[in-house]
Amino acid sequence: MNAPEMLKAMHELLDEENNVTYEGMEFPEQIDQWILSTCGYCAVGCRLYLGIRNSQIVSVRGDKNSPVNKGRLCLKGRYQWKALTVERATVPMVRRNGEMVKVSWDEALDIVIEKMREVLLNEGPEGLAIYSSGLLPLEEQYAIGKLARGYIGTPNLDANTRLCMSSTVSGFIRSFGQDGPPGCYEDLDIADFLLLFGCNPAEMHPNLWFRIFRNKERRGAYLITVDPRATVTARQSNAHLAILPGSNVAFLKGLTHILIREKWIDEGFIAEHTEGFDKLAESVQECTPEVTSQKTGLSTIEIMDCAKRFAQSAAVTTIFAQGVNQSNQSTEVVNLICNLHLITGKIGKTGSTPLSLTGQVGAMSNREVGGGGSLVGYRRWDNPEHRKEVAQLWNIPVERLPQFSKSILQIFKDIELGKVKLFWNIATNPAVSLPHQEWTRKQLDKVFCIVQDVYYPMETGTYADVFLPAAQWGEKTGTFTNSERRVSLARKALDPPGDAKTDLWIIQEIAKRLGFDDGFNWSGPEAVFEEWKRLSRGCPVNMSGMNYQRLESEQGIQWPCPDLSHPGTSRLYEDGVFPRKSGRALLWAIEEESLDCPEHLRNPESRVKYPFILNTGRIREQFHSRTKTKRIAELNLLSSEGFAEISERDAIKLEIRSGDWVRIITENGWIRVRAKVTSDIAQGSIFVPFHFGDLDPKERHLKQAANHLTSFRVDPISMQPRYKLEYCRVEKDGEW
Numbered sequence: 001m002n003a004p005e006m007l008k009a010m011h012e013l014l015d016e017e018n019n020v021t022y023e024g025m026e027f028p029e030q031i032d033q034w035i036l037s038t039c040g041y042c043a044v045g046c047r048l049y050l051g052i053r054n055s056q057i058v059s060v061r062g063d064k065n066s067p068v069n070k071g072r073l074c075l076k077g078r079y080q081w082k083a084l085t086v087e088r089a090t091v092p093m094v095r096r097n098g099e100m101v102k103v104s105w106d107e108a109l110d111i112v113i114e115k116m117r118e119v120l121l122n123e124g125p126e127g128l129a130i131y132s133s134g135l136l137p138l139e140e141q142y143a144i145g146k147l148a149r150g151y152i153g154t155p156n157l158d159a160n161t162r163l164c165m166s167s168t169v170s171g172f173i174r175s176f177g178q179d180g181p182p183g184c185y186e187d188l189d190i191a192d193f194l195l196l197f198g199c200n201p202a203e204m205h206p207n208l209w210f211r212i213f214r215n216k217e218r219r220g221a222y223l224i225t226v227d228p229r230a231t232v233t234a235r236q237s238n239a240h241l242a243i244l245p246g247s248n249v250a251f252l253k254g255l256t257h258i259l260i261r262e263k264w265i266d267e268g269f270i271a272e273h274t275e276g277f278d279k280l281a282e283s284v285q286e287c288t289p290e291v292t293s294q295k296t297g298l299s300t301i302e303i304m305d306c307a308k309r310f311a312q313s314a315a316v317t318t319i320f321a322q323g324v325n326q327s328n329q330s331t332e333v334v335n336l337i338c339n340l341h342l343i344t345g346k347i348g349k350t351g352s353t354p355l356s357l358t359g360q361v362g363a364m365s366n367r368e369v370g371g372g373g374s375l376v377g378y379r380r381w382d383n384p385e386h387r388k389e390v391a392q393l394w395n396i397p398v399e400r401l402p403q404f405s406k407s408i409l410q411i412f413k414d415i416e417l418g419k420v421k422l423f424w425n426i427a428t429n430p431a432v433s434l435p436h437q438e439w440t441r442k443q444l445d446k447v448f449c450i451v452q453d454v455y456y457p458m459e460t461g462t463y464a465d466v467f468l469p470a471a472q473w474g475e476k477t478g479t480f481t482n483s484e485r486r487v488s489l490a491r492k493a494l495d496p497p498g499d500a501k502t503d504l505w506i507i508q509e510i511a512k513r514l515g516f517d518d519g520f521n522w523s524g525p526e527a528v529f530e531e532w533k534r535l536s537r538g539c540p541v542n543m544s545g546m547n548y549q550r551l552e553s554e555q556g557i558q559w560p561c562p563d564l565s566h567p568g569t570s571r572l573y574e575d576g577v578f579p580r581k582s583g584r585a586l587l588w589a590i591e592e593e594s595l596d597c598p599e600h601l602r603n604p605e606s607r608v609k610y611p612f613i614l615n616t617g618r619i620r621e622q623f624h625s626r627t628k629t630k631r632i633a634e635l636n637l638l639s640s641e642g643f644a645e646i647s648e649r650d651a652i653k654l655e656i657r658s659g660d661w662v663r664i665i666t667e668n669g670w671i672r673v674r675a676k677v678t679s680d681i682a683q684g685s686i687f688v689p690f691h692f693g694d695l696d697p698k699e700r701h702l703k704q705a706a707n708h709l710t711s712f713r714v715d716p717i718s719m720q721p722r723y724k725l726e727y728c729r730v731e732k733d734g735e736w
């Protein structure tokens with residue numbers, strides 16, 4: 001859909017606001033049962049019901065009463081139920097003489113346990129790694145964390161959330177003293193000025209965009225989108241600031257300079273609730289609009305106007321996602337965004353907040369239960385009291401808890417060094433989504449690989465020594481926390497196909513067979529949730545007052561929720577007290593690395609070799625490595641193969657037309673895709689969606705995975721890869 005069509009669709013949606021349609025249902029009156037769920041894709045967390053007829057899933061409808069989506073579902077959400085009806089992985093498999101052969105669960109698990117025991121005996125806990133996913137519900141992620149850290153005692157647990165939100169996590173902890181988005185979705189409805197910074201909600205978080213756009217249309221809110229590409233979000237905003245990729249730090253320092261110079265700041269708030277202002281002011285002294293303009297490619301008028309609106313609008317919300325998290329100096333960019341809100345006192349108030357858009361439906365849950373980098377319940381690895389609490393609650397010796405946690409990059413480096421021998425991959429597809437595929441796939445080849453997924457074939461499955469078929473969303477019960485800290489319930493609507501088992505069952509079974517019966521004999525997900533609640537007590541993510549019944553009858557609840565009569569918490573920091581020792585938020589003075597400015601990055605030689613800036617991201621109708629969306633005809637028809645966007649001017653220069661085959665080449669690898677000539681992208685830039693894998697590595701002419709091109713350049717604080725900035729060249733290619 002192009003931008004004008006999108007606009008038309010948006011208006012139709014606005015008209016339909018209170019008239020929600022039912023999708024995929026020919027005979028609504030014939031539905032036997034509507035079962036409560038939460039959409040299983042993104043962390044907007046839309047509430048819906050799945051329609052069951054004759055024990056089959058046949059339909060979906062949004063929940064009109066939901067404060068999140070008021071009945072609306074986006075394109076992905078509407079068709080998601082179909083992902084339950086397509087061909088699935090239903091039988092465990094093991095590799096014998098190079099071929100995957102079907103076996104029973106007992107046989108598969110015997111091999112898993114034998115290999116785990118061997119690795120634990122020879123290498124100790126560090127020989128084993130688990131890589132999981134923000135697609136799983138809280139309960140399953142909690143169980144994985146308990147097994148990995150509390151029982152096996154390995155530091156090698158990470159999740160795909162490292163690739164997604166880890167810079168936001170580090171940034172919030174550094175600025176506020178703890179993780180957690182401070183605001184809520186209501187802020188999107190009532191802000192007067194919305195700064196959309198490195199995000200594309202019109203396509204990636206459509207039901208939030210609906211609220212933002214409605215605010216613009218109905219209340220006259222002013223929207224500025226800062227993005228190198230003219231996305232649908234950018235085109236429908238009041239202004240689009242087409243920033244040079246990689247220059248976020250320069251832009252935000254420039255805004256800070258203007259706010260301080262013009263005294264558009266809240267001196268009372270700064271004095272009472274923050275520390276570090278003098279250093280911050282000093283650090284932006286040189287960042288005049290002229291300097292900022294030079295570094296960002298934006299005009300001084302654009303920059304001044306943005307600063308003025310930020311300062312002079314009564315309520316301001318900054319929305320950000322991967323254009324920040326996966327950009328250069330990403331943690332520090334989050335700090336700079338927090339700074340803007342702190343020095344203007346625009347935080348903890350209705351309509352005013354930095355609002356990070358979380359990616360996957362369970363990515364927030366992952367942060368809460370410590371499924372990635374942190375210790376369960378936002379506890380700290382280096383706090384002996386925290387370690388003791390966890391050990392007591394898990395009934396394990398405190399020494400068994402690892403001292404720290406390793407990122408997926410470190411884990412892969414340890415595979416290369418031969419230190420990690422067994423890699424258990426749950427609900428993520430690293431053979432598409434991790435950077436530097438050539439190196440990544442070598443490591444997958446090297447290690448004993450257990451792959452636990454809902455579809456087969458899938459790219460990472462190619463490297464499996466054991467494949468375990470799992471139940472997916474709709475086939476199991478659990479909770480998910482969305483981007484406004486709202487915990488919602490998703491109930492099981494139907495049984496998994498064939499022999500597929502829930503991830504919780506698989507984890508419990510492996511734990512028990514390793515001899516850890518005591519810690520893992522839950523009767524089901526609700527029992528896990530009840531146990532997790534005890535670990536959350538007294539923590540920032542306190543869920544003690546929640547239970548499944550309340551989550552169902554109350555439309556989800558926002559943490560913290562300390563007791564049964566507590567309604568949940570819409571906004572954090574309303575009292576201006578921040579969970580740091582001083583009670584004040586820290587204003588970070590950030591030095592801009594020369595890397596941030598593309599001119600500095602490219603030395604003359606590489607500028608000739610790789611003259612284009614490469615940006616990777618997403619498109620509306622596909623989700624991640626497409627294991628689900630390519631199996632749904634309605635979505636796959638809209639876009640079924642990889643492509644590279646190139647500007648009209650560059651296309652003329654290179655004599656490339658839309659539909660021509662091109663090779664995109666970086667220092668890490670190449671792909672071959674069709675060109676898409678467009679005015680949405682600036683001259684000198686290339687955009688490639690990362691959804692398209694190469695399932696058959698032998699079919700080299702179909703090599704389309706964008707991550708052949710990316711490198712393991714990570715943010716040094718969060719260890720999140722910098723997917724949004726590489727340098728490439730483009731060559732015209734012929735038919736094969």
Ligand SMILES: Nc1nc2c(c(=O)[nH]1)N[C@H]1C(S)=C(S)[C@@H](COP(=O)(O)OP(=O)(O)OC[C@H]3O[C@@H](n4cnc5c(=O)[nH]c(N)nc54)[C@H](O)[C@@H]3O)O[C@H]1N2
Nearest residue numbers: 198199200204245246321322323359360617618620623624
């Ligand atoms: N349809 C669909 N929806 C999804 C997903 C999906 O795969 N498909 N995935 C979900 C997940 S897990 C996530 S994390 C979210 C991601 O949601 P988004 O972050 O909104 O999506 P992206 O396309 O990754 O990146 C957003 C924008 O950042 C811009 N950008 C690149 N470099 C820079 C820069 O230097 N500065 C600035 N300011 N901007 C820059 C890109 O041009 C891009 O338009 O989407 C979620 N929703």
Ligand SMILES: Nc1nc2c(c(=O)[nH]1)N[C@H]1C(S)=C(S)[C@@H](COP(=O)(O)OP(=O)(O)OC[C@H]3O[C@@H](n4cnc5c(=O)[nH]c(N)nc54)[C@H](O)[C@@H]3O)O[C@H]1N2
Nearest residue numbers: 160164427428429433452453470472616624625627690723
């Ligand atoms: N170049 C580039 N690379 C990127 C990004 C980018 O913008 N650019 N974005 C990054 C981001 S933000 C993210 S979040 C990652 C996503 O990257 P991945 O996590 O690799 O993407 P998915 O395709 O969602 O993989 C999830 C897998 O889990 C399976 N699955 C789904 N539900 C279940 C379940 O309930 N149980 C089990 N066992 N399996 C299940 C699916 O079939 C699928 O194979 O990609 C990252 N990679």
Ligand code: SF4
Nearest residue numbers: 039041042046074077
């Ligand atoms: S906005 Fe996200 S949560 Fe809502 S229906 Fe779409 S994909 Fe699902």
Ligand SMILES: [Mo]
Nearest residue numbers: 163164359360
């Ligand atoms: Mo993500």
